[in-house]
Amino acid sequence: MNFDFSDDQKFLRDEARKFLEAQCTSAHVRAVLDDENMSHNDGVWKKIVGMGWLGAAIPEEYGGLGLGMLELCVIAEELGRVLAPVPFGSSAFFFAEALKLAGSEEQKLELLPKVADGSLIGCIAISEGPGEIKAGNVATRLGGGTISGKKIPVTDGDIATHAVVLVKDGSGESLVIVDLNQSGVSREPIKTLEPTRSHATISFDGAAAELLGESGNGMALLDQINDRAAVLLAFEQLGGASRCLEMANEYAKERVAFGRAIGGNQAIKHKLADMYVKNEVARSNAYYGAWALSSNAAELPEAAAAARVAASEAYWFASKENIQTHGGMGFTWEVDCHLFYRRAKLLAVQAGSPAVWKEKLVSALEAKND
Structure with a gap:
């Protein structure tokens, strides 16, 4: 089985990188x-909207390019390499995938073309504070077609026009779509470690909401959405980790100490080798996840969890070791190392922390072996 990208997909990657x-x-x-x-x-x-990338995995009948999930994985990796300070992931990885997965035909026809042309910026509002969201502990409530409650933090919540929101619906949980430009919604930006990806607290007070998928099926749908987003996030993380290794390697060849390039020192060689190994492990798992995602394989839950865990570990390690390889320069504001460290820490907790995904991986493997 060949998990590599096709020539067309590699061409897309090369052109996206140049751009x-x-x-x-x-x-x-x-x-x-x-x-x-x-x-x-x-x-x-x-400029990214103008390239049409938001519609890469959106079918043509809904205003997209109709390319596929593998092409979106390629784009995600390149966005990760440059730390793109844009709400691409919130719109394309979460909001659009939620619509494709559970939206009605009317919802898809109305909203997906707007995602593709950038006139709609989507986000997903799940968290209500510290800790993992589980069935039974969701406080935001749906009643009479409106919702009330608070979500914090919401990635890109300060600039999004629409949100997919997890709410309490009777005795269960549901997902709803909310237009954020209405009187029942208030937003307050919040500061995080990574200011180049904004976050906000979103408060709902009788805000009109439209059900996404079946009532009471919110947690099951959320798991499926997160599995799909996890693979895409893994590619974004992989792009950042790869760039960290390149930066460290380039600096190790250029920096001279005591008459020789520091890359000739065994300690530096070990750092670079360890970064390379973790990146390759992450790449292998990301490719497996991409296959499962693009083919809608039954293995997607375990493949997504494996990709997420490996990519989170690789990016954090690569960003940390990149700083260490740069030595005293690596800790300065002027050098870009800290930009990647910030993004690595942020992406590691989007859609669940590594600990959450490790538990999901164990559960998926146990279920497979039962």
């Missing part, structure tokens, strides 16, 4: 980091 290296540089990322009033880089966002 992003020119249009989404470190300066574009730092512009958001340095300005407290910027939630994202709107110039970069408009």
Whole structure:
């Protein structure tokens, strides 16, 4: 079985890399980091929207390009390499996939074309504070077609136009779609370790909501959405981890100490080798996840969990060792190492922490072996 990408997909990757290296540089990322009033880089966002990438995995009948999930994985990796300060993942990985998975035909026809053309920015609002969201402990409630409650933190919640929200619905939980530009919704930006991806508290007070999928099926749908997003996030993490290794390797060849490049020292060689091994393990698991995602295989839950765990570990390790390889320079504001460390820490807790995904992986394997 060949898990590698096709020639067309590799061409897409190469072209996406050229475009992003020119249009989404470190300066574009730092512009958001340095300005407290910027939630994202709107110039970069408009250029990405213009490339049509938001519609890569959206069928043509809903205004997308109809390429497929593998192409979206390729794009995700390239966005991760440049730390794109845009709400791409919230719209394409979560909101669009939720619609594709559980939306009615009317919802798909109305909303997916807007996701594809960038006029709609989507997000997913699940968390209600510290700890894992589980069945029975959701406080935000649905009643009479409206919802009331609070979600915190919501990635890109300050700039999103629509949200998929997990709510208490009678004795169970459901997912609903909420237009965030209405009087029953209030938002407050919150500060995080990674300001180039904005977050917010969203409060609902009698906000109109439309059911997504079947009533009471929210937790099951959320698991499926997270499995799909996990693979895409793993590719974004893989892109960042790969760039960290490249940065460390380049610096090790250039930095001279005591008359020789530091890359000749055994300690540095071991750092680079360990980064490479973890990245390759992450890549293998990400490719397995991409296959399961694109083919809708029964193995998707375990493949997604494995990809998520391996990618989170690889990105955190690579970002940390990149700083260490740069030595005293690595800790400075001027060097870009900390930008990747911030993003690594953020992505590791999106859609659940590594501990949550490890538990999911064990559960999936146990279920498979029963």
